[in-house]
Amino acid sequence: MKISNETIIEMYEKMVKIRKFETRAMNLFAEGQVGGFVHLYIGEEAVATGACESLRDDDYITSTHRGHGHILAKGGDMKYMMAELFGKETGYCKGKGGSMHIADATKGILGANGIVGAGHNIATGAGLGIQYKGTDQVCACFFGDASTNQSTFHEGLNLASTWKLPVVFICENNGYGISVSQARHQNITDISQRAVSYNIPGITVDGNDVFAVFEAVQEAVARARKGQGPTLIECKTYRWRGHFEGDPTVYRPEGELEQWKKKDPIPRVEKYILDNQVMTQAEMDKLNEKIDALVEEAVDFALASKFPDISSAVEDVYTDIVEEGRSR
Template sequence: MLKIRKFETTAKDYFAEGKIPGFVHLYIGEEAIATGACANLNEDDYITSTHRGHGHIIAKGGDLKLMMAELFGKATGLGKGKGGSMHIADGTKGILGANGIVGAGHDISLGAAYSAQYRGTQQVCVCFFGDASTNQGTFHESLNMASVWKLPIVYICENNLYGISTCQAKHQAIKDISVRAASYDMPGITIDGNDVFAVSEAAKEAIKNARDGKGPTLIECKTYRQRGHFEGEPGNYKPVAEQEAWLKKDPIPRMEKLMLDNKIVNADELKSIQLDIEEQIKAAVKFAEDSPLPPLESMVEDVYTDITEEMRVR
């Protein structure tokens, strides 16, 4: 969680300095969800992500240096500097991509899970998405087919209460998105998305059921994005009292307090963890800054992708 937080705050600072092009949608405040869920995945399992995807990718084992280089638009990035923040992917780690299209991950996850079932593997796909994307047709199409075919998918809704600047109460009549699971005869639960243990336990059970051929589960994680929809957007539509209440539920101080209170670590050990992560992020930034920009002649390369033998086997 701390690695995600530090990566995001660093991206925030460099974006403000004009060193990161395009748009940046930060995961600050939601770190417990990606961390808790991905802790239960194997390396060859799949995830699909969103435009707010850095946290998912880091939690699934994404390389910090290659991710930072992609944000900087450098040729050494995971997308050779052409995808940017919203389109980071790494097929070698089962990371099927962050995605700038709201709701696109639902159907990508369906294909990944169908592939795993067809090939007879034990792979699972975790599909991360936001609350507003559950109003898209892709959400309902994906859940319907996944339920009919009992596909190995775990749907994880990160309900941060806002679709861009529109609060959930203004775009949905329901309070809990998990109730939509009943329409597709699959388990649906709502949990505290800022409690990494609650997320991990719910994900563990859902992932096991998916591997055992019992089909999909919808997990709704209540959480809160601490920044605006994207960097540069003020977020002044969010009530001050609401923001203050959610800041008190920040998953990282909450975890640090638990670890200290239960003597899992002491203050010096916690500081050592923080310093180690800071050094990793500094190294990622240096790698990005020292890397070259993509050459002009590469502009029309990678329009189509060649499936590598490694990916074909997987």
């Protein structure tokens, strides 16, 4: 498949954005400026980027606790994301969600989710909504390897395949469910094998190769848009950081991280870009600087924003009811 230079540049930019956003978030957490549970996507950038490149603004995604990459790849705005990480009123969720629960309905982002496996069924529901209305939208469902052991995986894929719903199930197999390696949590190596149970296409791709992810998802999206039902795509990748910031990662065999760092998805694209003269080194450097500035702008925006007014704590539980507050 010939991928246009424009697409390559766009994907490169998104991957760098994710890497830089996450690196900044990592440092902010280490400095104590950002609290809570922060799950970073560093190392997995090619998956969200390659997948979302085939999606339109009106397509949907469901995301996970490790969601920043998905949100950025689907067009989320760094400023509102960073503000949400800080718990500020200007954040995507007005400070009520934090790192783990960013959503943007205007971009079809049905929310990052703190419950492992919750997205399979929600994405299936979004698929039902699309099919019901007869549009050619799709929903991409991101999830990790460990979530494929939840009942929701079976329930969602079973129904989506039975009803031929326009859902693309994208498994980010990063080798671990928190501290438990894949070999210890399931009796298979390739999760795409499970597609056989649902009589749908299943494919495993190198999740650190953005072009491979892009091509696989593009094909799956095309099938879904034509009403041919879901696809299961397994992207083998690796998270460089722990499950959450603060995780000492004692469960990793020595040298494993280093091996995966050699397969860093970003230099691979940079090499392709230079080899094929898609951009010059100077152009890439400039793009990197631009993204550095965007990240700093986002941090400044977050820092300058206010924490939400305490009165908002009792709002948005319901559309038409404000809960009782307290005097304090």
